[in-house]
Amino acid sequence: MVILKDSTQMANKTSQGRKRIQIKKIENLSHRKVAFSKRRVGVFKKASELCLLIGAKIGIIVHSVGKCVFAWGHPTADSVVDRFLSGGVDAGRTRENYPVTRTLAGL
Amino acid sequence: MVILKDSTQMANKTSQGRKRIQIKKIENLSHRKVAFSKRRVGVFKKASELCLLIGAKIGIIVHSVGKCVFAWGHPTADSVVDRFLSGGVDAGRTRENYPVTRTLAGL
DNA sequence: TGCTATATATAACT
DNA sequence: AGTTATATATAGCA
Numbered sequence: 001m002v003i004l005k006d007s008t009q010m011a012n013k014t015s016q017g018r019k020r021i022q023i024k025k026i027e028n029l030s031h032r033k034v035a036f037s038k039r040r041v042g043v044f045k046k047a048s049e050l051c052l053l054i055g056a057k058i059g060i061i062v063h064s065v066g067k068c069v070f071a072w073g074h075p076t077a078d079s080v081v082d083r084f085l086s087g088g089v090d091a092g093r094t095r096e097n098y099p100v101t102r103t104l105a106g107l
Numbered sequence: 108m109v110i111l112k113d114s115t116q117m118a119n120k121t122s123q124g125r126k127r128i129q130i131k132k133i134e135n136l137s138h139r140k141v142a143f144s145k146r147r148v149g150v151f152k153k154a155s156e157l158c159l160l161i162g163a164k165i166g167i168i169v170h171s172v173g174k175c176v177f178a179w180g181h182p183t184a185d186s187v188v189d190r191f192l193s194g195g196v197d198a199g200r201t202r203e204n205y206p207v208t209r210t211l212a213g214l
Numbered sequence: 215t216g217c218t219a220t221a222t223a224t225a226a227c228t
Numbered sequence: 229a230g231t232t233a234t235a236t237a238t239a240g241c242a
Contacts, residue, residue, distance in 0.1 A: 017219020018239045023159050035239080036161045042237060043157055046150045046223090047167075052130050054143045056171045062157070063164035124233020125225045142225080149223060153237090 036064065044072045143171070151179045 026032040040062060047058050051074040059073040133139040147169060154165050158181040166180040 018221055020221060023156050025162050026160050032161055038238065039157045043150065043153045046153055049130050050146045050150055053133050054139055055132050056169055058170065059168045061166040065162050125235055127235060145224060
């Protein structure tokens, strides 16, 4: 297939859009924060799709370097990760189908 | 931006490549199996990247409908999911950096 | 946070 | 399992 891009518009652009990056720790803090937010959503979304397409159950624990713990799961974060959180931390419930992210205190 | 696709080549193709799909359970078993395999790898890869880029710790439990349980984690599946598997199932260790998928018996 | 150009993931075929 | 055409995810900016 041949793809032609309008050269007049391409020309005067310092290069917008996504660039390739190395998969190694992002040193710049603010960059890292942004990437974390975006990619966390991305992973959860992918997991969500996997659940719905296959009918599997998934639990994900993202243990950020700070102290926040994001948990996601289907049907609920608990049902899959329950025993994981048996320490006594309130796990909360995520909604069915498109579960929401929960921020858990402590841990 | 303007994108022009060569019509002569586009024409005689019954339509290869990826099609858009609905995010709902795939009824066809074999299709579902292959989608499961591919997407499971995809999710784990995304998670892996998130770990490396941000330096976070992640644990994922994929509870397929059958009886297989796939676990993935960084630094190790255990370190994050340890208590989750406290039931006595051998969790095994995943390798550093690019952890491998482990199939756990039971559960 | 929202936008845009691209890098990636992946559905349909082989 | 490997290929190809596209749908998606997202890096760099505003």
